[in-house]
Amino acid sequence: MLKRIFVLAIALLMVCAIPQSVFAANSEYVVYSNDFSDPATIADFVQQRGEWAIKDGKLWLVGDSGLSAGSFCHMILNNDSQWINYRVELDVENFQTSTGVLGHVDKSLADGSTNDSHAGYIFYLSNDAKQAAIGRSNPSDHTKYAGNLGAATRPIGTAPGSSVRLSVTFYNGELTYAIYDLASGNEIYTYTDVAADWMSGTVGVRTRISYQEFNSIDTVAFDNLKVTLLGEEADKAKAEATTAVTTEAVTTEAVTTATVTTEAPVTPEVTPSTGDAALYVAAAAVAAGALALIIKRKAAMRG
Known part of the structure; x- marks a missing residue:
């Protein structure tokens, strides 16, 4: 059982170690x-x-x-x-x-x-x-x-x-x-x-x-x-467009979309993948907790 926990912990740590830029590519x-x-x-x-x-x-x-x-x-x-x-x-x-x-x-x-x-x-x-x-x-x-x-x-x-x-x-x-x-x-x-x-x-x-x-x-x-x-x-x-829309809505009660330099029709499409930082943090916490538990149990067995 301890070996399984250890393997799971290592796997979670490896996932968390992947730079977020890799996920951001999506x-x-x-x-x-x-x-x-x-x-x-x-x-x-x-x-x-x-x-x-x-x-x-x-x-x-x-x-x-x-x-x-x-x-x-x-x-x-x-x-x-x-x-x-x-x-x-x-x-x-x-x-x-x-x-x-x-x-x-x-x-x-x-x-x-x-x-x-x-x-x-x-x-x-x-x-x-x-x-x-x-x-x-x-x-x-x-x-x-x-x-x-x-x-x-x-x-x-x-x-x-x-x-x-x-x-x-x-x-x-x-x-x-x-x-x-x-x-x-x-x-x-x-x-x-x-x-x-x-x-x-x-x-x-x-x-x-x-x-x-x-x-x-x-x-x-x-x-x-x-x-x-x-x-x-x-x-x-995406963040800049959201801020611009919010500001416009507050000042003129109008909703706008993002443009380049003119008022060309733009259809924003977003595939979010970097808003999962909390998930990575939680995974890291679980991995760290699992490793701590393993160390504690091994120490207890030695005692």
Whole structure:
């Protein structure tokens, strides 16, 4: 019996010894969400290359702003927060050529001066629409391209006209790029690597105007952009949003939701996992008590 108590006590202590950051990794908070049903929410973004618009419940590239046919266009979410650990998701429908989602974009540097001046990572589909790849702006000169992560580039079974969901996760210095077939939901690509160049920032959208006979203007549609903070950042954002709502309710008797920099529709979603500190403390107390009992009984037997 004493051996069983001892084993249980050790197990409880091992659980309690696990850093809460491990459990916190499961915390999630949707800090921005846009289904593009409201054309006015185009104001949430900074259009740095090309002309973008929301219509028919989707986001579209609608003009080239005088750029050459083979140029790339991008826009970024107008967010000043230096998000580090988060997941960004985006549906891309009927894509024709190179198209993708931007992540860890340094808003203070990003501009529209070149094809690659988005100052961050680009998780994209290739020019021929058949491969997935991860690229990045040059950290020494954000207007230039630093190349692709070599092992990330590979065929995924898509073609011009395919529709996919892109999902990118930044967590604890790593990045994971996953692609899902939009119709079936099946995963068709995943790759994880170290995020070594751009370590925080906002998100965005990028597409090539045209490639060979394929054109993106008024053809490729974007939908369901969502940014979900992870771990401690999620907990902090949730706490700040709760405080903001409470303050507003007291002063104006109005209930508000969290936004990024504008009044964009946001649907907070939280998966709490770090509010269980009391459970860990109780477990530690039980473990300590069990160990004390074992020691006491062993001492009594020796006496």
